[in-house]
Amino acid sequence: MHAPTKRIAAASTQPQRRALREPLWVRVLIRIASLSFLGIFLLLPLVTVFYEALREGFGAYLASFRDAAAWSAIKLTLLAAGISLPLNLVFGLAAAWAIAKFEFWGKNFLITLIDLPFAISPVISGLVFVLLFGAQGWLGPWMSAHDFKVIFAVPGIVLATVFVTFPFVARELIPLMQEQGTEEEQAALSLGANGWQTFWYVTLPNVRWALLYGVILSNARAMGEFGAVAVVSGSIRGKTNTIPLHVEVLYNEYHFVAAFAVASLLALLALVTLVIKTLLERKIQQQMANSTSDFDAEVSNVAVKSPVNAAVPAPHVSLAVWTRGFDFESAVPT
Amino acid sequence: MALKQRSVLPGFGLTLGYSLLYLSLIVLIPLAGLLAKTTSLTWVQFWNTVSDPRVVASYKLTFGMSLMAAIINAVFGFLVAWMLVRDQLPGKKLIDAIVDLPFALPTAVSGIALTTLYAPNGWLGRWLEPMGIKTAFSPLGVLIALTFIGLPFVVRTLQPALEELEAESEEAAASLGANRWQTFRYVILPAIMPALLTGFALSFARALGEYGSVVFISGNMPMKTEITTLLIVTKLEQYDTAGATAIAVVMLVASFVILFAINALQWWTSRGYLKATS
Numbered sequence: 001m002h003a004p005t006k007r008i009a010a011a012s013t014q015p016q017r018r019a020l021r022e023p024l025w026v027r028v029l030i031r032i033a034s035l036s037f038l039g040i041f042l043l044l045p046l047v048t049v050f051y052e053a054l055r056e057g058f059g060a061y062l063a064s065f066r067d068a069a070a071w072s073a074i075k076l077t078l079l080a081a082g083i084s085l086p087l088n089l090v091f092g093l094a095a096a097w098a099i100a101k102f103e104f105w106g107k108n109f110l111i112t113l114i115d116l117p118f119a120i121s122p123v124i125s126g127l128v129f130v131l132l133f134g135a136q137g138w139l140g141p142w143m144s145a146h147d148f149k150v151i152f153a154v155p156g157i158v159l160a161t162v163f164v165t166f167p168f169v170a171r172e173l174i175p176l177m178q179e180q181g182t183e184e185e186q187a188a189l190s191l192g193a194n195g196w197q198t199f200w201y202v203t204l205p206n207v208r209w210a211l212l213y214g215v216i217l218s219n220a221r222a223m224g225e226f227g228a229v230a231v232v233s234g235s236i237r238g239k240t241n242t243i244p245l246h247v248e249v250l251y252n253e254y255h256f257v258a259a260f261a262v263a264s265l266l267a268l269l270a271l272v273t274l275v276i277k278t279l280l281e282r283k284i285q286q287q288m289a290n291s292t293s294d295f296d297a298e299v300s301n302v303a304v305k306s307p308v309n310a311a312v313p314a315p316h317v318s319l320a321v322w323t324r325g326f327d328f329e330s331a332v333p334t
Numbered sequence: 335m336a337l338k339q340r341s342v343l344p345g346f347g348l349t350l351g352y353s354l355l356y357l358s359l360i361v362l363i364p365l366a367g368l369l370a371k372t373t374s375l376t377w378v379q380f381w382n383t384v385s386d387p388r389v390v391a392s393y394k395l396t397f398g399m400s401l402m403a404a405i406i407n408a409v410f411g412f413l414v415a416w417m418l419v420r421d422q423l424p425g426k427k428l429i430d431a432i433v434d435l436p437f438a439l440p441t442a443v444s445g446i447a448l449t450t451l452y453a454p455n456g457w458l459g460r461w462l463e464p465m466g467i468k469t470a471f472s473p474l475g476v477l478i479a480l481t482f483i484g485l486p487f488v489v490r491t492l493q494p495a496l497e498e499l500e501a502e503s504e505e506a507a508a509s510l511g512a513n514r515w516q517t518f519r520y521v522i523l524p525a526i527m528p529a530l531l532t533g534f535a536l537s538f539a540r541a542l543g544e545y546g547s548v549v550f551i552s553g554n555m556p557m558k559t560e561i562t563t564l565l566i567v568t569k570l571e572q573y574d575t576a577g578a579t580a581i582a583v584v585m586l587v588a589s590f591v592i593l594f595a596i597n598a599l600q601w602w603t604s605r606g607y608l609k610a611t612s
Contacts, residue, residue: 020508020517031421034413035429041482042435044457045447052450091356098350101343110353116361119593121543122441123563124582127570128364131371136575138367162360185343195344217437224440226546227563231570244442244546251446251550260450263443270438277438278431 049267052260064261069237073246073262076157080229080242081222084162088218089211092169097203100177101185111174117166125163126231129156152234157242160228165221169214176210177203179288209283216280220273224266368586371579383580392562393584395473399561400541403480408534411488418489419496433490436483441546448479449550471553476561479547484537491536495529528603532596539592542585 022030054061064070095114099107117125131137133150143150150156184206188198204211226244233240241249243266250259372380383389417423418430436444452459452469462469469475499522507517545563552559562585569578 020504020514022514027421030413030417031423034410034417037410038414038429038432040458041478041485042432044451045444045482046435046439048447048451048457049443052447087356091353094349094356095353098346098353102341102346102350104346104350110357113357113361116365119539119589120365121545121563121582121585121589123545123566124368124543124586127566127578127582128368130570131575131579132364132367134575136573138370159360163364166360182341182343189342189344198343199345220438224438224443226440226442226445230545231567244440247442247446256450259446263440263446266440266443270435270440270443273438274431274434277434278427 046267049260049264052256053264055260056257060257061261061264064258067258069241069249070246070258070262072239073241073243074265076154076240077223077242077244079154080158080161081219083158084165084222085215085219087162088165089169089215091166092173092214093211095170096173096177096207097199099174100180101182114170115167117163122164122225122227123231126160126228129159129163129232151232152236152240154240156232157229157240160232161222161225164225164228165218168218168221169211172210172214172217173207176207176284176288180206206287209280209287213277213280213284216273216276220270223269368579368582371575372583375576375580379576380580383577384584388556388560389562389565389581391557392560392565395476395559396542396562397588399473399476399480400538402477403484403541404534404538406477406481407484407488407537408530411485411533411537412492412530414485415489415492415496419493434486437486441483441544442550444482445479445547445550448482448547449475452478452551470551471555471559473552473559475551475553476548476559479551480541480544483544483547484541487536487540488530488533491529491533492526495526499525528599531599535592535596535599539589539596542589542592 021027053064095110098104099111130151133139133143133156135144135151137151150159184202185198188202189195193201223242224244225242226248229242230245230248233242233245237249243262247259247263247266250256250262375383414433418426418433423429449470450456452462452475454460454463454470456470459470467474469478503521503525504517507521508514512520543563545561545567548561549564552561552564554560554564562581566578566581566585569575569581
């Protein structure tokens, strides 16, 4: 049906086609401007990290990791990420289940509150815990009486990391699970599955790529966080230094090769994160596309609007579904 | 009115209850602590802290450089997004992936890398220095770091808007006799303006709170190259928690105002969209 129009477009006059594209010199200029901007602002700093790290050869690079303080920093970073990831993962799943599968009052406000840590400066994220647990903080006197330290100690670093990575998993899961609706879960339940089985065998497989996506981004932030952790850590060498803080210490002591060598670990992590992220984005798009094919979307609309009365959908919606005919390919999730 | 609609799915109470509990413990109670701490200051104390000349100088630097960085990002972010959506460039996927680098690279790492690059003996600094352009350890250094961290916001909000543009409207404009510039100015630009403004505002908001990438390259000279977040840290190191809190509240209010503006902008454009389609 579109073929004749296309042929007409192809046969259209030269000036008209020129009006649909920028002149060549503009296209070349856009390319040059954006590529040099990206080159100077993104690529050069990245190259600098590896160049400076390897400046005195591979031996000097490796020697930077023979330092006990570097290892303790790596261990602390792994610990902080290892605690904050599962905590925020469980929260993300719980919050997404409540928000995406149910209708309740104040839902949009709750979503805004979940995003809050993204809107707050990392320095202020650290400050709030100093105000709670610091020597002059609300709980400070009680904690010094019980010989329990949070600020300038490991618990503070973990708390700050949990805070800054708080929204990642939830904000990836909520839109996808809202898009997917509840009809698959309802089908599972009506076939006799219990709640856990439904969650484990139906919901979780449906969101696994988005879940992984949230975890990957959250991990990059957890391991790379600087401002919030700097405020609560006190930078006690070998005790409360994470990798980014150790980089700062080395840099300020003019150990540039060592600083960039340790920093190159974080830069590698960033590159790996970008690669996995790009791969996952393709997977998630497929999953989104599967769940929002026309037939599914209309069924899920009905299910979300009237979860109890799904069997008696509004007439105009059912008409739209049925007149389209049964399209099993788009109805069956792949 | 019922708090929730009846549903056959289980687990509403458990998941919502747990979410609210965890949200309160990690985010809401600590933030409430910050506000409570502010109320323990008298109004005079608060005002003296936040209007101290050194603090005011830091506002000027932070807001001024954040604004300029957001403008630079709006311009170049638009060019990058345009190229990624419209240009058939070899290696486009790679370029697309690398745009997110400022999100993925820890701020401390970008901070020391930018400083090394723009220091008087660095790859870029050694060319700029003889021309009389001092970048590292000057306000210009702050601008460079803030531009670096803000770029992805503009590109990532513009890309979907550019992809959604319908070719028909451009064809219509062209067939009615518009030249390419007129089509861009009167058809394309108005359609992507909300996304461009949102990206600009996000980039600005992120720059205001930035710390790690700036403190290395700025040189941190009082009254000259000291950003506001650094002052918060300095006050904390001097055990002046009250002073740190007062400045933090000013910054917090500023970023909430911007966030509110972004939400209002999106509400306003989605309403306009509904009007246009109905």
